[in-house]
Amino acid sequence: MSRACVSLLALMIGAAVLPALGQSGTLNLPKSVEAGAAFSIPTSGSGRATLYIAGPAQILKREVQLGQPIAFAAGDLTNAGHYLAVLSSQSSTATREFDVVPAPQPATLSFLARPSRLPVGLQNGVTGAVYVFDSFQNLITNPTPVSFQLSVAAAPTQARIVTTIQGAAWTEMNSSPKEGNAKFVAQAGDVSAARVIQQVPGDPCGLKMSARKAGDKIQLETDPLRDCSGNAVTDGTVVTFTESWNGGQTTVDVPLKHGVAQAEVPAHNGARITVATGVVMGNEIRWEGQS
Amino acid sequence: MGGRFLALFLVAATIALIIAGTVSPVPAAAAYAGISPTGIMHSASTPEGAVDNLAIAMGHQDWGKAYSELGNKAEFSEQDFIHDLSGSYPSLRTYAILDSYQVRPLHASDNDAQVQLRLRWSTVVGTFLDTRNIQVVRNGDRWAPVWPLVKETRVPPQVFAVNYLRWDVIYRGPGDDWGAQDVEAPHIRIVDMHPVERAAGVVVLGELLNEDVVPAYVSVRATLLAKNGSAIGSEDSFDKISHLLLPKQVTPFLIIFPHVSLSDVDSIHMDPTSNLIAASADPVIEIQDQKMTPAPDASFGGNLVNQSGQIVNIAHVLGTFYDQNGQLVWVADQYIDRALLPQTPVPFSMSVPEDLARKVSTERAVVATYSSGGFQ
Numbered sequence: 001m002s003r004a005c006v007s008l009l010a011l012m013i014g015a016a017v018l019p020a021l022g023q024s025g026t027l028n029l030p031k032s033v034e035a036g037a038a039f040s041i042p043t044s045g046s047g048r049a050t051l052y053i054a055g056p057a058q059i060l061k062r063e064v065q066l067g068q069p070i071a072f073a074a075g076d077l078t079n080a081g082h083y084l085a086v087l088s089s090q091s092s093t094a095t096r097e098f099d100v101v102p103a104p105q106p107a108t109l110s111f112l113a114r115p116s117r118l119p120v121g122l123q124n125g126v127t128g129a130v131y132v133f134d135s136f137q138n139l140i141t142n143p144t145p146v147s148f149q150l151s152v153a154a155a156p157t158q159a160r161i162v163t164t165i166q167g168a169a170w171t172e173m174n175s176s177p178k179e180g181n182a183k184f185v186a187q188a189g190d191v192s193a194a195r196v197i198q199q200v201p202g203d204p205c206g207l208k209m210s211a212r213k214a215g216d217k218i219q220l221e222t223d224p225l226r227d228c229s230g231n232a233v234t235d236g237t238v239v240t241f242t243e244s245w246n247g248g249q250t251t252v253d254v255p256l257k258h259g260v261a262q263a264e265v266p267a268h269n270g271a272r273i274t275v276a277t278g279v280v281m282g283n284e285i286r287w288e289g290q291s
Numbered sequence: 292m293g294g295r296f297l298a299l300f301l302v303a304a305t306i307a308l309i310i311a312g313t314v315s316p317v318p319a320a321a322a323y324a325g326i327s328p329t330g331i332m333h334s335a336s337t338p339e340g341a342v343d344n345l346a347i348a349m350g351h352q353d354w355g356k357a358y359s360e361l362g363n364k365a366e367f368s369e370q371d372f373i374h375d376l377s378g379s380y381p382s383l384r385t386y387a388i389l390d391s392y393q394v395r396p397l398h399a400s401d402n403d404a405q406v407q408l409r410l411r412w413s414t415v416v417g418t419f420l421d422t423r424n425i426q427v428v429r430n431g432d433r434w435a436p437v438w439p440l441v442k443e444t445r446v447p448p449q450v451f452a453v454n455y456l457r458w459d460v461i462y463r464g465p466g467d468d469w470g471a472q473d474v475e476a477p478h479i480r481i482v483d484m485h486p487v488e489r490a491a492g493v494v495v496l497g498e499l500l501n502e503d504v505v506p507a508y509v510s511v512r513a514t515l516l517a518k519n520g521s522a523i524g525s526e527d528s529f530d531k532i533s534h535l536l537l538p539k540q541v542t543p544f545l546i547i548f549p550h551v552s553l554s555d556v557d558s559i560h561m562d563p564t565s566n567l568i569a570a571s572a573d574p575v576i577e578i579q580d581q582k583m584t585p586a587p588d589a590s591f592g593g594n595l596v597n598q599s600g601q602i603v604n605i606a607h608v609l610g611t612f613y614d615q616n617g618q619l620v621w622v623a624d625q626y627i628d629r630a631l632l633p634q635t636p637v638p639f640s641m642s643v644p645e646d647l648a649r650k651v652s653t654e655r656a657v658v659a660t661y662s663s664g665g666f667q
Binding site: 109110111112113114115116117118131193195196200201203204234235236237238239242247248249250251252253254255257263264265266277278279280 | 454455456458468469470472473474475482500501502503504505506537538539540541572575576577578579580581582593598654655656657658
């Protein structure tokens with residue numbers, strides 16, 4: 001609720017209670033109150049009055065006895081923001097403003113980790129952004145240290161501590177040279193959130209095939225495919241075998257299975273056989289009818 | 292006065308068009324009206340008339356009547372005849388309707404004639420031509436076509452062990468926190484793009500690579516921008532692309548901007564999109580005996596061999612053509628009208644514009660497949 005609305009509400013409440021003038025009362029409010037915490041407001045004067053508290057997404061009304069503190073239980077005021085209190089008795093109206101601030105202890109983290117899948121060995125390829133909230137989903141705007149850790153089996157863990165600015169902290173990290181599911185953890189206080197970053201092999205390095213005769217066909221098979229960091233290329237990756245001979249051509253797109261691609265093409269003496277995957281070219285074989 | 296004249300003119304024009312349509316109907320309309328394309332009521336007293344009758348019955352999908360017209364019924368069953376025309380397994384032929392036909396006499400004697408029947412079938416992805424040279428024999432005062440049956444191979448009952456990889460996807464749920472992780476869309480990249488001016492307009496050709504380790508459903512949209520920065524037009528590749536790309540697979544694409552001149556185009560904005568989808572690495576299609584037939588009548592053809600056990604109902608072949616420098620020259624495509632059965636070669640042939648065919652040095656083909664039940 002904006003300050004203008006709160007002021008207007010106060011004006012309306014004041015106007016409503018002015019005709020019923022009675023004994024005066026005053027409010028001794030703290031400048032700020034922690035969200036969800038119990039607190040009390042000392043009052044002075046005597047007689048009965050009505051207390052109105054208006055703030056973001058919350059309005060409270062209490063019948064109070066002046067001269068006695070007004071107690072608020074834990075969880076009565078949970079939304080952080082700027083509040084207005086109006087104490088209205090028969091004789092007077094007192095207004096005060098105060099803030100409800102987020103609890104300092106982080107309770108939940110919204111952790112955005114991108115991307116969920118990326119190739120190995122990418123500089124600053126992983127980004128993580130954290131928003132820190134208290135137990136009432138108020139964004140904790142006070143600087144809060146957040147630790148980020150990216151770990152994958154058989155590779156050193158990357159760790160960084162970043163202090164939040166206006167409730168948010170973010171970082172960039174490198175994907176490791178080792179493929180596998182990396183655990184990306186963000187922690188603030190006792191609260192942590194984990195994401196899985198799939199680190200996948202890069203483009204194949206050194207694509208190599210061999211050929212052997214199989215009846216009237218040529219059986220082609222690649223060596224186990226690995227990327228430049230030595231990770232096995234993912235099964236399902238398409239490998240294209242092309243056989244060209246005098247005016248003719250045969251191609252077959254084969255997915256990798258157990259790390260290798262296999263295909264059979266018709267045997268043509270003098271045929272030139274090439275292999276490729278994506279934009280990566282492999283070796284070339286000239287078929288001379290060898291067995 | 293003017294209105295009365297207009298009414299009279301419209302009545303006269305309508306009558307004239309009715310007469311013109313009756314005297315000289317379009318072949319398809321004639322076929323469905325039960326008359327031959329020449330406007331003469333069909334008759335089996337001539338070889339052409341007998342083939343006309345046959346084509347008209349096919350147009351009505353009255354297979355019983357078409358079969359009854361044949362002079363070689365004893366050689367095969369009506370079911371074999373239907374399978375020849377509609378396919379034994381669901382395919383483009385199964386849902387095709389006869390768009391038009393042409394009958395061309397080749398030679399004739401007193402008791403025997405050769406007639407060419409060109410059947411143009413219409414499907415959701417365009418038309419395909421089925422040309423049959425039919426022998427027609429005299430039987431008394433009637434002529435009967437001897438149907439040149441193309442018997443489709445039947446796959447004998449067997450078990451194919453298939454252990455190709457399959458990818459399934461679980462997306463984030465509706466109840467997940469806004470910061471919760473979702474699966475990443477596949478990373479794709481345009482590796483080549485090249486605009487060409489043709490008579491029909493501007494054609495944007497290119498190739499798209501799935502550089503990820505997961506399958507991708509891909510599409511490409513291009514926007515032509517004028518010199519002042521305004522958009523001349525925006526089109527997508529529609530079916531001139533292989534939409535399903537397995538990891539590290541490359542597809543060509545072709546986008547047509549009709550009635551646009553390349554001289555009006557300042558720049559082209561390309562917008563490739565990809566979505567992660569469930570897919571299988573099966574079926575594997577081998578493209579055998581690819582051959583480029585030079586101009587004139589330039590074409591690119593070969594045979595498709597389904598190396599898997601799964602029947603492919605519709606296959607779409609995309610041909611990519613390069614010049615001596617490896618520069619992309621053209622992209623052509625062809626749908627296969629018959630299902631691809633395991634280990635059974637099926638021919639394909641796609642025409643290439645004559646002027647471009649002269650520049651072609653190498654070519655590459657990819658096959659997109661569709662099996663009943665969607666992407667499998």
